[in-house]
Structure formats: structure tokens, C-alpha cells
Amino acid sequence: MSSVNKENVKESKDKKALGRISIFPVCVLACYGILCAIEPHKSLIAMRTSGNLLLYIAPPLVLVFVIMLALNLFVKPAQIVALFGKGLRIKGIVFSMVAGIISMGPIYVWYPLLKNLREEGAGNGPIAIFLYSRAVKPFLLPVMIAYFGWIYVVILTLLTVFASIAIGCFMSVFMKGK
Amino acid sequence: MKIAISSEGTDLSAQVGHRFGGSPYLIIVDLGTGNFEAVPNPGSLNQHGAGVQTIVLIISKGVKVALTGYCSPVARKHLEANGIAIFTGVSGTIEEVLVSYKKGKIQKTQAATIDHEPEKHLVDKARLIHAMKRSGNQFVSMLPIFLGIVLLIGLLNTFVSKNFLTALLSGNVVLDTFLGAFFGSILAGNAINSYVIAGELLHYGISLFAVTALIITWVTVGLVQLPVEIAALGRRFALLRNGICFMLSMPIAIITVFIVNLVTR
Numbered sequence: 001m002s003s004v005n006k007e008n009v010k011e012s013k014d015k016k017a018l019g020r021i022s023i024f025p026v027c028v029l030a031c032y033g034i035l036c037a038i039e040p041h042k043s044l045i046a047m048r049t050s051g052n053l054l055l056y057i058a059p060p061l062v063l064v065f066v067i068m069l070a071l072n073l074f075v076k077p078a079q080i081v082a083l084f085g086k087g088l089r090i091k092g093i094v095f096s097m098v099a100g101i102i103s104m105g106p107i108y109v110w111y112p113l114l115k116n117l118r119e120e121g122a123g124n125g126p127i128a129i130f131l132y133s134r135a136v137k138p139f140l141l142p143v144m145i146a147y148f149g150w151i152y153v154v155i156l157t158l159l160t161v162f163a164s165i166a167i168g169c170f171m172s173v174f175m176k177g178k
Numbered sequence: 179m180k181i182a183i184s185s186e187g188t189d190l191s192a193q194v195g196h197r198f199g200g201s202p203y204l205i206i207v208d209l210g211t212g213n214f215e216a217v218p219n220p221g222s223l224n225q226h227g228a229g230v231q232t233i234v235l236i237i238s239k240g241v242k243v244a245l246t247g248y249c250s251p252v253a254r255k256h257l258e259a260n261g262i263a264i265f266t267g268v269s270g271t272i273e274e275v276l277v278s279y280k281k282g283k284i285q286k287t288q289a290a291t292i293d294h295e296p297e298k299h300l301v302d303k304a305r306l307i308h309a310m311k312r313s314g315n316q317f318v319s320m321l322p323i324f325l326g327i328v329l330l331i332g333l334l335n336t337f338v339s340k341n342f343l344t345a346l347l348s349g350n351v352v353l354d355t356f357l358g359a360f361f362g363s364i365l366a367g368n369a370i371n372s373y374v375i376a377g378e379l380l381h382y383g384i385s386l387f388a389v390t391a392l393i394i395t396w397v398t399v400g401l402v403q404l405p406v407e408i409a410a411l412g413r414r415f416a417l418l419r420n421g422i423c424f425m426l427s428m429p430i431a432i433i434t435v436f437i438v439n440l441v442t443r
Contacts, residue, residue, distance in 0.1 A: 021319065021322045021323055022322050024322070024323055024326040025322050025323065025325055025326030025329065027326075028326045028329045028330050028333070029329065031330075031333060032329065032333070035333070035337070039337075042336050042337060043336075045336050046332040046333045046335065046336035046337065047332060048332075049331070049332040049335045049336060050328050050329045050331065050332030051332075053328050053331060053332065053374075053378075054325075054328050057328075057374070064317070064370070065313060065317050068313040068316055068317060069309055069310060069313040072308075072309040072312045072313050072316075073305065073306065073309040104316060105316060107400065107403055111406055111407060111409075111410035111411070113230065113231060113234060114410060114411060115410040115411060116220060116231050116234065116235065117234070117238070118411065124415060127411065127415075128415075128419050131398070131419065132398050132423065134397055134398075135369070135394060135397040135398050137369050137370075137397075140369055140370050140373065143370055143373050143374075144373050147373055147374070147376070147377035147380075148373075148376075148377065148380075151438060151441055151442060152434070152438050155434050155437050155438055155441070156390065156393070156394075156434050159430050159433060159434055160394070160430070163426055163430050166426065167419070167422055167423060167426065170422050171415070171418065171419060171422070174418055175414065175415060175418065
């Protein structure tokens with residue numbers, strides 16, 4: 001496939017993806033339109049509530065972008081994912097956990113890579129740890145702290161990390177020989 | 179030391195592949211032992227993320243040098259960033275190229291075609307621009323759903339009474355946690371949406387047990403993505419992993435809230 005064709009395919013895929021994710025906000029806006037005709041005063045209050053909520057989340061969102069940028073700038077997920085262990089040794093656990101925590105983007109993007117890694121010999125335990133550790137999102141921590149406070153976030157993050165190891169152990173045991 | 183050569187075939191008599199990412203095979207040669215293996219090049223499949231898979235593949239094989247006809251600037255950048263030297267403009271059979279490389283001929287004649295880091299600050303600037311573009315795309319792609327949820331919360335706050343929402347949950351810790359975990363499992367999307375929804379539900383008086391279970395399962399359990407996970411990692415793995423994650427989410431939610439209550443009391 002020529003590079004021009006690839007560009008066109010990518011552009012059309014991007015447009016389709018944008019179309020898909022725009023359905024939900026467009027539906028909500030349509031609800032606003034209908035409700036505005038029935039209850040204009042209440043709809044205005046709803047708009048104002050959403051605006052206030054957006055203002056409340058805006059500062060953490062700026063931080064979200066900064067952390068995303070730092071991760072994209074300094075972290076090379078391909079290199080870390082390549083260090084996935086075959087078994088559940090400390091190195092395998094740590095690297096798959098770190099890879100899960102720093103991985104960004106939707107999970108389905110990562111499935112082909114994980115499939116390839118497993119064909120290369122990566123164990124079920126490290127893959128399960130990677131998938132579970134994705135629940136820890138360093139770049140979204142500012143938003144989470146704004147809502148729930150840092151004590152809650154620290155406790156939940158620590159428990160998530162421990163749980164990811166437990167899931168890795170379970171999967172290694174239950175998938176033994178598979 | 180291992181070297182990877184893009185190839186049109188699976189043996190040493192095959193021609194060197196013109197494009198690093200698009201050649202059907204990669205011949206990986208261990209110069210120490212002389213052993214080689216031909217591996218299908220995932221990059222040739224033209225699937226999303228296939229180029230990354232080629233890079234991950236050769237990193238996982240411990241390759242230090244890659245030889246090919248042509249390599250795109252993006253792939254070159256990723257390879258070099260991962261410590262792999264790339265030599266382009268190579269042609270002939272794999273065997274001929276190997277002999278030339280061992281004699282140091284390729285190194286002498288082709289090294290000039292390697293894009294050396296011209297100026298330290300120039301490379302940093304290019305990397306920064308790439309990172310900014312990537313972060314911008316990731317950020318923009320999560321905005322439509324996020325804004326939709328913010329608008330929806332405004333509607334719910336104004337048009338739906340708090341009593342209605344709290345009546346949906348019984349106040350029973352186990353049942354509320356189960357319901358939170360259940361809704362988190364069937365909903366999908368960026369985790370930021372789960373935080374916003376959970377935070378607002380908390381304002382409505384929904385228990386912290388339920389919203390914590392929702393936050394956990396939102397990312398760790400994916401009923402919507404289950405078919406894709408089954409296709410990639412197998413039915414047994416996907417069902418078992420999602421099942422265990424769902425079951426574990428409830429004790430984790432309960433323990434989290436108990437510890438938070440203990441610490442903040």
C-alpha cells in the first residue's frame with residue numbers, strides 16, 4: 001500500500017472514529033434542544049450547572065495534559081513492554097505493572113501487541129497484571145484527587161497495585177499449561 | 179550480537195526487503211553462533227499498530243542492528259530511541275549482505291546514510307513536537323464523550339430528583355457495591371468519565387462503596403471489549419480474567435472505603 005493510500009485510510013478511520021465518539025454528545029445536545037422548548041428556564045440552569053462543573057475540572061485537566069505530555073516525551077512503552085516476563089518473577093511483575101500504569105489510549109489498541117507478546121513467550125500472569133494496572137492512571141490523578149481527595153486516591157491506588165499482583169497470580173495458576 | 183534484515187523470503191538466498199516495515203519477513207541472525215531464524219514481519223499486515231509490533235518484535239529478540247533498503251523516519255526514530263542502529267540503502271541477497279556486513283563494508287559505505295543527531299537541541303525539539311501532537315490527539319479524542327457527560331450531569335442535576343437516584347440503591351453495602359461493580363463493567367470509555375460520574379453520584383448521596391466499585395470495574399472489566407479480548411488472548415483467558423476482576427472489585431471497594439473511613443475519622 002502506498003504512503004498516500006495509507007494516509008487516506010488513516011484519515012478516513014480518524015473521521016469515522018470522531019463520528020462515533022460524537023454521537024453521544026450530539027444526543028445530549030438534542031435532549032437540551034427538546035427540553036429547552038418545554039422548560040427553557042430549567043434548561044438554562046442545567047447549562048449553568050454543566051458550565052460550573054467544567055470550570056471546576058478545568059485546572060486538573062490542564063495538569064492532565066501536562067502529565068500526558070511528559071509521559072509521551074520520556075517514556076518508551078515499546079521498550080518496557082518488551083521486558084514482560086515469562087513467569088511471575090519480581091522483574092516480570094514490576095515491568096508489566098509499570099507498562100500497564102504508563103500505557104495510554106483505549107485498551108483495544110493494546111490487544112494486538114499483547115497477543116504478539118504472548119506468542120513470543122510472555123506469560124498470562126504478566127499480561128493480566130498489565131491489563132489490571134491500567135486502572136492506575138497517573139495522568140488522570142489530578143481529576144481524581146479534585147473529586148475524592150488524596151487520601152482516597154492513595155489508598156485506592158495502593159490496593160489496585162496489590163490487586164493487580166493477585167490477579168497475575170490467579171491467572172498464572174488457573175491458566176497453567178494453557 | 180543479533181542483527182535483523184528485512185527479507186522477501188525465509189532463507190539466506192532471499193532478496194533484502196525494500197521497506198523495513200513492509201517486507202514479509204525479518205531474518206534475525208546471531209553473528210556469534212551464525213544461527214538465523216526467519217520470522218513473519220507483523221508490519222507487513224498493514225494493521226493498526228503493526229509498525230509498533232515490528233519494533234517490539236526485534237527488541238524482544240535482542241536485536242542491536244537492523245539492515246534494510248528503506249526505513250521511514252518515524253520507524254528510524256523509534257528504533258534509534260530503543261538503542262537499535264539502522265542501516266538503509268542495503269540490497270542484494272541476505273547472504274551477500276551478511277558477508278558485506280561482517281567485512282565492515284556496509285558499516286563503511288552506508289553509515290553516512292544514517293541520520294546522525296545533528297544538534298542535540300534539534301532532536302529534542304522534534305521529539306517535543308511529536309509528543310505534543312500525540313498528547314493533543316489523545317486529549318482531543320477524550321473530549322467529546324467527556325463534554326457529553328458534563329452536559330448530561332447538568333441535566334440530571336436539574337431535572338432528576340436526588341430521591342429518585344438514591345432510591346435506586348438500597349443502602350445495603352454488599353448490594354450497592356455489587357450494583358456499582360455491575361454498572362462499571364457494562365460501561366466503557368476513558369477513566370476520566372468514571373471519575374466525573376462517580377463524583378457526581380457521590381453528591382447525590384450514592385454510597386462510596388458503590389462508586390468505588392464502579393471506578394474499579396470501569397477500567398478492569400470490559401464486557402463491551404470482551405469479544406476483542408477473546409479474539410486476541412483466548413476465550414478462557416478473557417472470561418477468567420474479567421470474572422476474577424469483577425469478583426475482586428467488590429472486596430477492594432469495601433476495604434478501600436473502610437480504610438478511608440478509619441484514616442479520616
